[in-house]
Structures are given as C-alpha cells and as structure tokens.
Amino acid sequence: xxxxxxxxxxxxxxxxxxxxxxxxxxxxxxxxxxxxxxxxxxxxxxxxxxxxxxxxxxxxxxxxxxxxxxxxxxxxxxxxxxxxxxxxxxxxxxxxxxxxxxxxxxxxxxxxxxxxxxxxxxxxxxxxxxxxxxxxxxxxxxxxxxxxxxxxxxxxxxxxxxxxxxxxxxxxxxxxxxxxxxxxxxxxxxxxxxxxxxxxxxxxxxxxxxxxxxxxxxxxxxxxxxxxxxxxxxxxxxxxxxxxxxxxxxxxxxxxxxxxxxxxxxxxxxxxxxxxxxxxxxxxxxxxxxxxxxxxxxxxxxxxxxxxxxxxxxxxxxxxxxxxxxxxxxxxxxxxxxxxxxxxxxx
Amino acid sequence: xxxxxxxxxxxxxxxxxxxxxxxxxxxxxxxxxxxxxxxxxxxxxxxxxxxxxxxxxxxxxxxxxxxxxxxxxxxxxxxxxxxxxxxxxxxxxxxxxxxxxxxxxxxxxxxxxxxxxxxxxxxxxxxxxxxxxxxxxxxxxxxxxxxxxxxxxxxxxxxxxxxxxxxxxxxxxxxxxxxxxxxxxxxxxxxxxxxxxxxxxxxxxxxxxxxxxxxxxxxxxxxxxxxxxxxxxxxxxxxxxxxxxxxxxxxxxxxxxxxxxxxxxxxxxxxxxxxxxxxxxxxxxxxxxxxxxxxxxx
Numbered sequence: 001x002x003x004x005x006x007x008x009x010x011x012x013x014x015x016x017x018x019x020x021x022x023x024x025x026x027x028x029x030x031x032x033x034x035x036x037x038x039x040x041x042x043x044x045x046x047x048x049x050x051x052x053x054x055x056x057x058x059x060x061x062x063x064x065x066x067x068x069x070x071x072x073x074x075x076x077x078x079x080x081x082x083x084x085x086x087x088x089x090x091x092x093x094x095x096x097x098x099x100x101x102x103x104x105x106x107x108x109x110x111x112x113x114x115x116x117x118x119x120x121x122x123x124x125x126x127x128x129x130x131x132x133x134x135x136x137x138x139x140x141x142x143x144x145x146x147x148x149x150x151x152x153x154x155x156x157x158x159x160x161x162x163x164x165x166x167x168x169x170x171x172x173x174x175x176x177x178x179x180x181x182x183x184x185x186x187x188x189x190x191x192x193x194x195x196x197x198x199x200x201x202x203x204x205x206x207x208x209x210x211x212x213x214x215x216x217x218x219x220x221x222x223x224x225x226x227x228x229x230x231x232x233x234x235x236x237x238x239x240x241x242x243x244x245x246x247x248x249x250x251x252x253x254x255x256x257x258x259x260x261x262x263x264x265x266x267x268x269x270x271x272x273x274x275x276x277x278x279x280x281x282x283x284x285x286x287x288x289x290x291x292x293x294x295x296x297x298x299x300x301x302x303x304x305x306x307x308x309x310x311x312x313x314x315x316x317x318x319x320x321x322x323x324x325x326x327x328x329x330x331x332x333x334x335x336x337x338x339x340x341x342x343x344x345x346x347x
Numbered sequence: 348x349x350x351x352x353x354x355x356x357x358x359x360x361x362x363x364x365x366x367x368x369x370x371x372x373x374x375x376x377x378x379x380x381x382x383x384x385x386x387x388x389x390x391x392x393x394x395x396x397x398x399x400x401x402x403x404x405x406x407x408x409x410x411x412x413x414x415x416x417x418x419x420x421x422x423x424x425x426x427x428x429x430x431x432x433x434x435x436x437x438x439x440x441x442x443x444x445x446x447x448x449x450x451x452x453x454x455x456x457x458x459x460x461x462x463x464x465x466x467x468x469x470x471x472x473x474x475x476x477x478x479x480x481x482x483x484x485x486x487x488x489x490x491x492x493x494x495x496x497x498x499x500x501x502x503x504x505x506x507x508x509x510x511x512x513x514x515x516x517x518x519x520x521x522x523x524x525x526x527x528x529x530x531x532x533x534x535x536x537x538x539x540x541x542x543x544x545x546x547x548x549x550x551x552x553x554x555x556x557x558x559x560x561x562x563x564x565x566x567x568x569x570x571x572x573x574x575x576x577x578x579x580x581x582x583x584x585x586x587x588x589x590x591x592x593x594x595x596x597x598x599x600x601x602x603x604x605x606x607x608x609x610x611x612x613x614x615x616x617x618x619x620x621x622x623x624x625x626x627x628x629x630x631x632x633x634x635x636x637x638x639x640x641x642x643x644x645x
Contacts, residue, residue, distance in 0.1 A: 016535060018535075018537060019535050019536060019537050022537040022540075023437060023536075023537070025429075026429050026432055026433045026437060027433055027437065027444075029425075029426055029429040029430060029433070030429060030430040030432075030433035030434065030438075030448055031448070032426050032430065032507070033426075033430055033448055033451040033452045033455055033507060033508070033511070034447055034448055034451040036451070036455055036504050036507070037451045037454055037455060037458075039466070039470055040458065040462065040463070040466045040470075040504075043466055043469035043470040043473075043474060044462060044465050044466055044469055046469060047465070047468070047469045047473070137364070138364045138367060138368060139364075139368075141360055141361040141363075141364035141365075142361065142364040142365045142368055144357075144361045145358070145361035145362050145364065145365050146365065149358050149361060149362070150365075158365055158369075160633045160637075161369055161372065162368060162369075163629065163633060164372065164626060164629055164630065164633075165368065165371075165372045166629075167561055167562075167565070167625045167626060167628070167629035168372075168375070168565075168622065168625070168626075169564070169565025169566065169567070169594055169621055169622070169625055170460075170565070170566070170567070170568075171565065171567045171594040171595075171597050171598050171618075171621070172375075172379070172565070172594075172597070172618050172621060172622050173375070174598070175379075175597050175598075175601050175614065175618050176375050176378060176379065176618075178601055178602070179382070179601070179611070179614075179615075180378050206371060206375075209368055213368075237354065239353075239354035239355075239357055239358055240350070240354060242357070243353075243354070243357055260457060263457050263459075264457070266459070267458070267459020267460070267461065267462065268459070269459065269460055269461040269567075269568040270567050270568055270594075270598065273598070273602075274598065274601065274602060294459055294461045294568075297461050297464075297465065298461055298464070298568055298571050301464075301465075301468075301571065301572050302571070302572060306473075314465075315465055315469070318461065318462050318465040321459050321461070321462050322458060322459070322462045325454075325457050325458055325459055325462075326454055326457075326458075328457070329453060329454045329457040330450075330454075333450060333453055333454075
C-alpha cells in the first residue's frame with residue numbers, strides 16, 4: 001500500500017523540537033539511577049583506594065624508605081598516595097597490609113592498630129545466617145499460605161499487613177530488640193551476654209521476612225495457571241499441587257528471595273548496631289556478642305580522622321558490602337530470571 | 348494416609364507462620380506503645396529536649412525529619428517519576444540501555460543503607476562540597492561538612508527505587524486504549540504522556556511519594572555521617588545547618604546516653620511516634636493503591 005506508506009513516512013519525518021527534547025530529557029533523567037550505581041562504586045572505592053596501593057608501597061618503602069617524605073599534612077594524604085603510605089608506614093609496622101586485614105583482631109584504636117576483618121565477617125555471617133534460618137522458613141511458608149491456600153479475601157488482607165511490617169524502620173526494630181527482645185531471650189535461654197548474635201539475628205529476621213515473603217509470593221503467583229490446572233485435572237488435590245507442582249516451579253524465585261534476604265540482612269545496619277553487642281569476637285557461639293561489618297562502619301566512622309588508615313579501612317569495608325550485595329543482586333536478577341523464563345516457556 | 352497428614356501439616360504450618368508474623372508485628376507495636384504512652388502528650392511533641400535530654404520533648408527531631416523528607420522528596424520524586432515514565436513509555440524492552448537502567452534500579456534497592464552513608468561522605472561532602480568550597484569560599488568550610496542538604500540528597504538516592512517501582516506499577520495500569528485514542532486524535536507522544544498518562548497515574552506518583560517519605564523518615568544509617576546531630580540548640584535555618592532526626596534520636600538515647608534508664612520512657616515514646624509515622628504513611632499508600640485498583644476495575 002503505497003499511500004499508507006507515504007503517510008507514515010511523512011508522519012515519521014516531521015521533526016518536533018518539543019517531542020525531541022522531551023524524549024531526550026526523560027532519557028537523560030532516567031540515566032540517574034544507573035549513574036548512581038557508578039557514583040557509589042567510584043566514590044566508595046575512591047576513599048578506600050589507598051588500601052589497594054598499600055601492598056606495593058609497602059614493598060617499595062623497604063627499599064626507598066629514606067627517600068620518602070615524612071609528611072604530616074593529613075589533608076593532603078588522599079591525593080598523595082606516596083605521602084600517605086609513608087605516613088602510615090612510618091607510624092608503625094602494623095599498617096594496612098593484606099596480612100593485617102586478614103588477621104583475627106579488630107583493634108583499630110590502639111598503639112598498633114589491627115584491622116583484621118575476619119571477626120567482622122564472622123559477625124556479619126553469624127547474624128545473617130540466624131536471620132535467614134529463622135526468617136526464611138516463616139516467610140516462605142507464609143507466602144505459600146497466602147498465595148495458594150488462603151481464601152482470596154484473607155489473601156488481600158495478609159499481603160498489606162506484611163507490607164506494613166516492611167515499613168518498620170530498622171532503628172525501631174533495633175530498639176525493640178535492644179530493650180525488650182534481649183531481656184526476653186535472656187530470661188528464656190539464660191545465656192551470659194544480654195546482646196549477642198542470636199538476638200540480633202532474630203531481630204534482623206523481622207526485617208528480612210517481608211522481603212522474602214514478597215518475592216516468594218510473587219514467584220508463586222507467577223507460576224502459570226495451566227500448571228495448577230493440569231495437576232488438579234490429573235487428580236492431585238490442592239496441597240499436593242501446591243507442594244509438588246507450584247513450589248518446584250517457583251524454586252528459582254524462592255532462591256532469588258533468599259539471596260535478596262541474605263543481602264538485606266548482611267547489610268542491615270541499625271539492628272546490628274543496636275542488638276548484637278558490638279564486640280569483634282571470632283567465635284562461632286551464637287550466644288556471644290558479635291560486631292558486623294555494617295555496624296563497624298556506623299559505630300566508628302564518626303570518630304575517625306578524615307583520610308587516615310582507619311578511615312580508609314572503613315571505606316574498604318563499605319566497598320566490600322557494596323560488592324557483596326551487588327553480586328547477590330546480579331545473581332538474583334540474571335541467573336534466576338533466565339531460569340524462570342526458560343522453565344515457564346517450556347525447555 | 349501419610350500423604351494426607353503431610354498435606355494437612357503443610358497447610359497448618361503455613362497458616363501458623365502467617366499468624367506468627369502478624370503476631371510479631373502487633374507485639375512490637377503494643378510493646379512500644381505500652382512503654383511510651385505516658386509520655387505521649389502534646390507538649391512532648393512541641394517542646395525541645397531539656398536537662399541534657401532527660402526531660403522535654405522531641406520537637407527539633409520532628410522538624411528535622413520533616414525537613415529531611417521534604418528536601419529528599421523534591422529530589423527523588425521527579426527523578427523517580429521520570430525514570431518510570433521512560434521505562435514504561437519510551438524504552439523498548441529489549442534495548443541494552445533499558446536493561447541497564449532496570450538492573451541499576453534493582454541494585455540500588457539492594458545496596459545497604461550504610462553504603463549510601465559512605466557514598467554521601469565520599470561524593471557530596473568530600474567531592475561536591477569540597478569543590479564548592481574551593482570555588483566560593485576557599486578559607487572556610489561551608490559545604491564540605493555534614494548538613495541537611497547532603498543528608499537529604501543521600502537519602503534521595505536510597506528512595507528513588509521506591510518511587511520508580513510504584514509509579515511504574517501505576518503507569519502499567521493505564522489502559523493501552525487511552526494512549527491509542529490520544530495518538531489517533533493526532534496528539535504527539537509527549538502530549539499523550541502529559542495529558543493522558545500522567546493524570547491517570549497520579550495516584551501511583553502519590554503512592555510512590557508517600558512510600559518514599561515513609562522510608563526516608565525511618566532510615567538512619569545514610570544520614571549518620573552526612574548531617575544528623577545529637578543535639579542542636581536551635582532548628583536548622585539554612586541548608587548548610589545540621590539537623591536532628593527521630594530515628595537517630597532513638598538510637599543515640601538508647602545506646603549512647605549517659606543514663607539510658609532515666610530516658611527510657613522518652614525513647615519508647617519517640618520510637619512510637621516514628622513507628623506511627625511510617626506505619627500510617629504506608630497504610631495511606633496501601634489504601635490509595637487499593638482504591639485506585641478498584642476504580643480501575645469498575
């Protein structure tokens with residue numbers, strides 16, 4: 001149809017400045033989210049960057065230690081890595097080397113500062129695992145109920161109520177854990193330390209449950225109707241269908257929910273800061289206080305001198321947290337989505 | 348028979364989980380209300396802290412929080428809304444750019460809040476703030492220090508995904524027929540978006556704003572080093588002032604105060620106020636969304 005072509009051709013060719021600008025501006029603004037990720041990456045690493053050069057500097061400084069300037073202008077350190085290295089290197093032998101970072105002691109404020117991240121990692125992992133082990137079964141079962149078993153009216157009620165739980169500020173949950181939950185658990189279990197990874201982990205599960213619930217619920221609801229119908233038609237009953245058809249079909253989604261929940265708990269700050277006791281111990285006893293990576297940053301950042309080693313290490317911890325949540329998110333996003341797509345469209 | 352038992356137990360266990368979660372929710376609210384209800388007076392809301400924070404109210408913390416969420420909303424609502432419009436109206440689903448933005452939004456939603464705090468220090472204070480100071484007032488610190496503007500902007504980054512998600516949801520519910528109708532009448536794409544799509548998804552923008560405010564009011568970690576203060580004798584007057592904040596107030600009073608026991612009532616009451624704020628905001632958002640969906644179905 002030549003005329004039709006002509007019309008669409010002429011329509012397309014007409015250039016309108018306002019249209020053009022609107023689209024370009026909207027596109028540019030939508031780029032902000034992406035830019036934000038890049039900026040977070042760049043600026044957290046920028047402040048943490050001296051740590052990455054430290055190793056090389058260390059080797060050099062054994063040879064050229066005399067030729068380096070022993071600067072004392074702390075404001076300049078950030079730009080001047082050489083100067084920086086000599087500053088900290090000159091201060092003590094225990095500056096940030098790789099060995100120091102993987103040592104078992106976190107004592108940043110002492111004559112010989114120790115920046116061992118191991119106890120912090122253990123702390124974060126302990127609290128996170130407790131939060132997931134306690135919260136995930138509850139959240140997944142609750143999602144199962146509201147997606148598959150509950151009457152429609154009840155479902156419409158459960159979802160918003162759990163959404164309300166998601167709206168609880170973490171500082172309020174932390175406060176609740178610090179004042180009420182800690183005493184309650186100590187009375188029940190009778191352990192020695194009032195604040196410990198157990199209390200913190202349980203409190204964190206309150207923050208994690210809404211996320212795992214929501215993502216799992218979505219995954220269960222996204223399983224195509226014909227799965228259920230086929231199963232029911234073959235004579236399976238409601239719970240058999242739920243358990244052996246819908247659940248397995250939604251496993252990638254549930255896996256994603258767990259990853260996101262893990263990421264949330266691992267980075268959770270205020271609850272960890274208030275309810276875990278904040279002692280950097282490398283023990284695997286869940287009833288001992290721990291200090292998580294995130295709590296370390298928030299507790300110590302206010303007291304550090306801008307640009308010094310401690311400051312750098314705290315930013316380094318932030319960079320680690322960022323990378324970990326980034327990776328978890330990327331897995332949840334790409335791997336799981338691809339798998340779900342494949343499954344539902346028929347392999 | 349065994350199977351039947353399994354089935355029944357799964358249903359029961361899942362029901363119990365729901366009950367447990369909801370019970371925990373109400374237990375927290377009740378616990379905090381019981382701890383603080385004696386202090387919940389009008390005077391508590393409208394007076395300043397006195398006697399080294401052991402007496403008086405939380406007025407400056409309320410003002411600080413309100414200012415924070417206002418500046419934050421001014422920054423994050425337009426950006427979030429426009430991004431959602433781009434994702435839903437302009438972009439093609441398969442383009443790399445779109446995928447990039449989507450991934451970035453999801454990632455942004457998952458970044459720990461403390462990392463936003465560090466980012467605020469590294470970007471707003473050390474980079475932009477220092478830059479501004481070097482350019483305008485080389486001899487003194489004005490922008491290169493924590494203040495309410497940087498705190499609000501840091502918080503805005505955290506809440507952009509919240510806005511995007513709910514605006515996009517609203518945009519998706521605008522029927523395709525409306526757009527087609529507008530285009531068929533000769534309107535351009537931008538005119539359709541401006542005159543048809545946006546007015547029809549205003550409730551989504553409102554929901555997004557409310558949820559973002561609720562989130563911003565409750566988060567503490569991003570503002571820890573970017574502008575919040577323990578105690579200030581007067582309210583923030585300009586953008587370079589520091590501010591007090593409800594969430595931070597609770598944290599400091601509960602953990603750093605010299606006499607934690609003496610201020611317990613105030614802590615509970617502050618926590619209750621904050622909880623009620625975020626709670627009612629979320630509740631409002633849920634109701635608006637519900638009404639909107641109902642209207643759409645009708």
